[in-house]
Amino acid sequence: MMTQEAVTPIMSKMTEFHDILLVVIFAVSVFVFILLAYVFVKFNAKANPVPSKNSHNTLLEIVWTVVPVIILVAITIPSLRILYFSETIEDAEMTLKVTGNQWYWSYQYPDNGDISFDSYMIPDEEIGPGQFRLLEVDNRIVIPVDTTIRVQLTASDVIHNWAVPAFGVKLDAVPGRLNENWIRVKKIGTYYGQCSELCGVGHGFMPIAVEVVSKENFALWVEGAKKEFAEGGSQVKTYAAVGGN
Ligand SMILES: [Cu+2]
The missing domain is CATH 2.60.40.420 (Cupredoxins -  blue copper proteins)
Known part of the structure; x- marks a missing residue:
């Protein structure tokens, strides 16, 4: 999808990976959009006249650091696999x-x-x-x-x-x-x-x-x-x- 038709093994793998990434990117974007919308509605000055004085939440901070790291590592593995695949030349004719x-x-x-x-x-x-x-x-x-x-x-x-x-x-x-x-x-x-x-x-x-x-x-x-x-x-x-x- 959205790339030229893949005609080599390397490009087939890249296209598959691209299609998976598209889902990941879409999911992250939707999640962030929903969070923002929630904040706009729930915490604007009219709906929430007395703001909270909280400046830290340890659990939340750990979660929003660790979850993106897990996503990035999960993306790295198939990405490196394709890189090695493209650099390993077997039985060239x-x-x-x-x-x-x-x-x-x-x-x-x-x-x-x-x-x-x-x-x-x-x-x-x-x-x-x-x-x-x-x-x-x-x-x-x-x-x-x-x-x-x-x-x-x-x-x-x-x-x-x-x-x-x-x-x-x-x-x-x-x-x-x-x-x-x-x-x-x-x-x-x-x-x-x-x-x-x-x-x-x-x-x-x-x-x-x-x-x-x-x-x-x-x-x-x-x-x-x-x-x-x-x-x-x-x-x-x-x-x-x-x-x-
Ligand atoms: Cu040139």
């Missing part, structure tokens, strides 16, 4: 290396013939019908469906952040560091994300577009992309451009 640059992304496929390319946003004046403004790129990432992919992140200049909401990935790309995460996308489709670390004047103009295709079509794309990049040639890097639909 391939690696996607992502490098943030001012202001575009570079992608490398070390397990697929070491394909590498840059991915720039399509500027407004070149945007075509059906393309999302500020989200579409010249070279989309293409990855296979139902495949565990290790995502490695770094940057060449300043800190960027590779964030794709439907994948539940939002991780800093830091110069001199290699951060890791993993994805396993269960649904063929096109997914978008954006740089989510303020990285300079072009921060809002380095989107992420990911095309998730069947394993067969991915193999086809790899063959096409290898040739294109070897020839240092044209911008034919999306799956559709090498004969897909």
